[in-house]
Amino acid sequence: MAKRAQAPKPKAPGKLAMARIADLVGRGAAPARMQREVEAIVAGLLEGGGEEQREAARQVIEELRDEMLAGVVDTAAMLEDLEHPDAASVRAADKTLAAMQAAADALVAAHAGLSASDR
Numbered sequence: 001m002a003k004r005a006q007a008p009k010p011k012a013p014g015k016l017a018m019a020r021i022a023d024l025v026g027r028g029a030a031p032a033r034m035q036r037e038v039e040a041i042v043a044g045l046l047e048g049g050g051e052e053q054r055e056a057a058r059q060v061i062e063e064l065r066d067e068m069l070a071g072v073v074d075t076a077a078m079l080e081d082l083e084h085p086d087a088a089s090v091r092a093a094d095k096t097l098a099a100m101q102a103a104a105d106a107l108v109a110a111h112a113g114l115s116a117s118d119r
Helices: 013-026 031-046 051-080 087-117
Strands: none
Touching: 013 031, 013 051, 013 087, 031 051, 031 087, 051 087
């Protein structure tokens, strides 16, 4: 008797969102693009839900925000530690850091907006 293949478990929304953000950062997306993408991710998290959905979205956004802020700090520290970087490496690193910072800023704004609207 053949075993049935089980459908893969759906990934958590936060993991999917972080994977999307990481993919865009890796591709060297411009800060404006990162902001638009994060806004689209946030809209998707909030889509079609009531208060429970909103609270779940807030928690995911908070986790994403914290991860991105930590990533920005870690990346900036690594860049400072580079010895004798060439111009191309510096440009690439600056572009990556700018994309990460834009994503972090958009997540901070989204979280602040959700928190303010609940007061």
